[in-house]
Amino acid sequence: MAKKTSGTRTLKKNKLHFNGRIWIDMGKKAFLGYGRIELLEHIQRTGSISKAAAEMKMSYRQAWELIEDMNHTSAEPLVVSQRGGKGGGFALLTPIAREYIKLFKKFNKDFQKFLKSYH
Amino acid sequence: MAKKTSGTRTLKKNKLHFNGRIWIDMGKKAFLGYGRIELLEHIQRTGSISKAAAEMKMSYRQAWELIEDMNHTSAEPLVVSQRGGKGGGFALLTPIAREYIKLFKKFNKDFQKFLKSYH
Numbered sequence: 001m002a003k004k005t006s007g008t009r010t011l012k013k014n015k016l017h018f019n020g021r022i023w024i025d026m027g028k029k030a031f032l033g034y035g036r037i038e039l040l041e042h043i044q045r046t047g048s049i050s051k052a053a054a055e056m057k058m059s060y061r062q063a064w065e066l067i068e069d070m071n072h073t074s075a076e077p078l079v080v081s082q083r084g085g086k087g088g089g090f091a092l093l094t095p096i097a098r099e100y101i102k103l104f105k106k107f108n109k110d111f112q113k114f115l116k117s118y119h
Numbered sequence: 120m121a122k123k124t125s126g127t128r129t130l131k132k133n134k135l136h137f138n139g140r141i142w143i144d145m146g147k148k149a150f151l152g153y154g155r156i157e158l159l160e161h162i163q164r165t166g167s168i169s170k171a172a173a174e175m176k177m178s179y180r181q182a183w184e185l186i187e188d189m190n191h192t193s194a195e196p197l198v199v200s201q202r203g204g205k206g207g208g209f210a211l212l213t214p215i216a217r218e219y220i221k222l223f224k225k226f227n228k229d230f231q232k233f234l235k236s237y238h
Contacts, residue, residue: 010193015145018226022139026131056230075131097165107137107237115234118226 006040018118022111024104029073036066040078040097041107043067049091072098137237141230143223148192155185158225159197159216162186168200168210193219 023033035056042052053063071077077099083089093101142152154175161171186195189195197216202208212220 011215011222012145016150017144017146018141018143019144020139020230022137025138026134027136031135069235095132103130111139111233114230 020111020115021096024107028075031070031073032104033110036070037101039063039066040070040089040093040101043079043091044093044101045097047080047092048059049089053074086116124126131166133170137234139234140226142228145192150189150192151219151223152226155189156220158185159189159212159220160183162198162210165213166209166211168198171210181217 020032022026024031039052039056042055046052046055049063049067050060053060056063067079067081071079075094076096077089077094078100079093081089081091123128126234127232140153143150158175162168165171165174167172168186169179172179175182181237186198186200190198193215195215196213197219200208200212
């Protein structure tokens with residue numbers, strides 16, 4: 001005979017997955033999300049927009065536009081870069097970019113913890 | 120002379136908005152999100168899929184497909200309906216649907232609280 005349980009017995013809680021995503025706007029403009037943070041981290045590691053773009057399977061142009069958008073939204077640049085030249089181009093994260101990465105990662109870590117609390 | 124503050128002074132925290140959205144999957148299938156919950160609530164209030172669809176500015180067909188998808192994903196139906204006939208059609212939420220609405224709203228309320236804690 002099947003066991004009878006009460007209340008929420010019919011909710012298949014073991015099969016439910018509580019999901020979501022987060023991002024940070026500045027004013028009313030989209031500013032930082034998972035993709036942009038990943039791009040910044042690739043730039044930090046490679047020192048190059050084109051390498052970072054390649055690792056993320058996006059075009060140089062796409063990466064460049066994301067960076068331009070972040071730089072303008074922030075008013076203070078997140079990435080300083082120079083293209084081409086003898087030694088090749090370079091790209092560096094500014095200190096504020098590293099702070100934004102830290103802030104976003106904390107935000108996301110807390111969010112993942114929140115989601116897990118539902119499982 | 121401008122005041123000097125330390126550390127995160129350059130993060131425009133007052134302008135940052137911490138945003139996100141949540142949803143619930145069942146197994147690997149999308150199951151409940153803001154739109155579907157809103158649809159269920161309109162059905163609960165109006166007793167009619169076509170009225171609920173109109174209030175959400177979607178077609179009857181769109182609403183019907185969302186309901187079919189939820190019913191199949193859940194295995195137990197969330198909405199029971201009958202179309203047309205003399206007295207017109209009707210649509211009713213099952214008890215489990217009301218439990219899912221409650222669960223999602225609690226999840227979302229806690230999530231909004233989480234976002235606010237970042238402001």
